[in-house]
Amino acid sequence: QSALTQPASVSGSPGQSITISCTGTSSDVGTYNLVSWYQQHPGKVPKVMIYEVTKRPSGVSNRFSGSQSGNTASLTISGLQAEDEAEYYCCSYAGSSTLVFGGGTKLTVL
Amino acid sequence: QLQLQESGPGLVKPSETLSLTCTVSGDSINSGSHYWGWIRQPPAKGLEWIGSIYFGGSTYYNPSLKSRVTISVETSKTQFSLKLSAVTAADTAVYYCARHIPYYYYIDVWGKGTTVTVSS
Secondary structure: OOOEEOOOEEEEOOOOOEEEEEEOOOOOHHHHOOEEEEEEOOOOOOEEEEEOOOEOOOOOOOOEEEEEEOOEEEEEEOOOOHHHOEEEEEEEEOOOOOEEEEOOEEEEEO | OOEEEEEOOOEEOOOOOEEEEEEEEOOOHHHOOOEEEEEEEOOOOOOEEEEEEEHHHEEEEOOOOHHHEEEEEOOOOOEEEEEEOOOOHHHOEEEEEEEEOOOOOOEEEEOOOEEEEEOO
C-alpha cells in the first residue's frame, strides 16, 4: 500500500481555478471510486471537502468539485479565494476496509 | 454533537509502547454505523492512516504498521484505544482519532489531535 501521489504545491490568483491531481493505482483509486479530499489549514484539523470522488458534504462551497479518470482523481477549486490557501490531501479506499492518503499539496493563493 | 478527544502521554521512550485513548461523546461506538480510527501526521509531513475498528471489534490496519498496532474498544464502550509498540523517533507525530463512514469510506469527524514525541 503506497501513498497516493500529489503535486507538492500549486498556486493561483484570486478568482482563478486550480486543479490538484491525485494518482493512485488499480488497487485503490482506479478500482473503488471512493476518493475523498481534505483541507487542512496550519495548526488545524483536516476537513472533508469532497467524498466518493464528486460529492460535497453539506456546508462545503460549490466552488469545490471532484472528478476522476482511471487511476487519477482531481480536485478543482474555482473562483479562488484567500481563505482557500491550505494543504489539501486526497484519500482513497484501498480494499479490505483500509485507507491510503496522498502526500498532500500546498495551495498558495497569490 | 459528536466530539472526539484524544488523551495519553505526550512523551514516549524509544522501544516502548505508545498508548492513546479516544473518548467519544454524542455517538455510540458499538452502534455499527461507523468505523472508528486513528490517523497520524509527523511534523511538517502528510497524513497517514493507522487503522480502524468496526462494530463487533473487527480491526483493520495499515499494512506498513500492522505488526506493531493494536486498536481496541474499551469496556466502557465510549472509548477506543491505540497501542503502537517498539516506537522510534519516526513515530513522533500528531495523532488524531476519527470517525469514518462505511461504504463511502471518508472521515467526517476528527478529534483535535494530540502530539506524541518519541525521545529518551
